[in-house]
Amino acid sequence: MRPLVDLVLVAAFLVLFVLTVRAEPRRWLTGVVLAGALWAATTALGASPLVLPWVGSAVLGLLFLGNGLRMLSAAGRNSINAVALVLGLAMLAATALAIGLFPTSTSREAVIAVVVLLLPGYPGLVLVSYVLYCLAYLRRGPRPAPAAVIVLGSGLVDGTVPTLLANRLDASAETWRGERALGHDPLVVASGGQGDDEPMAEGVAMTAYLVAHGVPPEALATEDRSTTTEENLLLSREILRARGLDDTGHLRVVTSNYHVGRAALLTRRLQLDADVTGAPTAWAFLPGAFLREFLAALTLHPRVNLAGLGVWIAGTAFLAYAVLPR
Structure with a gap:
């Protein structure tokens, strides 16, 4: 029954995506809807619902780490490069810890895994949605005859x-x-x-x-x-x-x-x-440049991202309350 529900969700998200793109393709919402479809598709295939946050946080951590290392080698040591390195290492460590804890048999450790993923998981999902938005927009052909x-x-x-x-x-x-x-x-x-x-x-x-x-x-x-x-x-x-x-x-x-x-x-x-x-x-320039664009794009929607983070935190807190033995 659960896979069927997930497939219905995938179809609903894809229909919403088509309607959103037709109304206005220059909205980050198109990527959010596609991320929802992808999330539902992974669970329909029997994967954990945490797979997509894991992947997103790992990719974002690697981007931070790679950009920090690249800038250190090119521009020497400074506080911004050091922050990028620390963020990258922290996100990768938190993701690895969460993945290591989640498959264990106790519900306590599973919830700890979710809580550990709290910090990198949300920005990881936001990165996934932004990548999907960009890919969807890039695939559109421009209109002819611009002024x-x-x-x-x-x-x-x-x-x-x-x-x-x-x-x-x-x-x-x-x-x-x-x-x-x-x-x-x-x-x-x-x-x-x-x-x-x-x-x-x-x-x-x-x-x-x-x-x-x-x-x-x-x-x-x-x-x-x-x-x-x-x-x-x-x-x-x-x-x-x-x-x-x-x-x-x-x-x-x-x-x-x-x-x-x-x-x-x-x-x-x-x-x-x-x-x-x-x-x-150039491919060598692309990861760092895209990371900077992603971070700059975040500043365009501060209220939406704060609201999303609040929902993520509330969901994590509810899960911990519901599952942890009392």
Whole structure:
């Protein structure tokens, strides 16, 4: 009977996912619903309901650990890298302890395993939901004929465009050429301000790169004041408004593939009608970059995450009260 109930839950979650994506694909809720379907599917197959939290917490712990080790080797010792290492080790240790205790015969030890998993389990599940949201969004094809293409900047290296940023610019140039071939003429906005260690604004270098790669100057606009992704979008919108393009159709935002999920969340928050597409990223850079994006995305929903953590804690406390012998 239990597997049947779980299968019904899987079907219900998948239907809810389809309805949610159709209503608005730029919502983290799509990943939460998919995580619910995955959770129900694992229990339908006879696995413990703690398998998904275990996997999520282990992956998150490995990301913290790997990022800390990578940054230590590249940038030397500092407090941020040390915190990443400690968090990674703590999450992996807690997960290993929980897995080791849970299969034991006593209910007391099983509950201890659940309680030990409390701290890493919730962020692990949140990571799973965010990964699923990003994958679902990346699989969507963007709408044709955008009014403008906004390419988001990233840091320059010695005043030149590095590979990461070049991939974004190449993707935006390819988008522009594809639209021109279909008879459309979108404006391309190169968006990026000047960092303390940069000799020029990123937007200026990006514009020069696009001109050098065949995009005519009259098809380009430069935004050179932004310092964050949100400012990229807001200041680019100001340029579009000044040119009368802010209400002439949807936008295409081009960034790196690891950045697509958070950028899409921000376009929705800022009420921009936009599709976000991603350019490739080197595999060695991807885990650390995605971890930083995940942590930044968490700050977009502080109340929701606090509420979710409260539910997780309450559920754990109830389980401990119900199962532990008195």
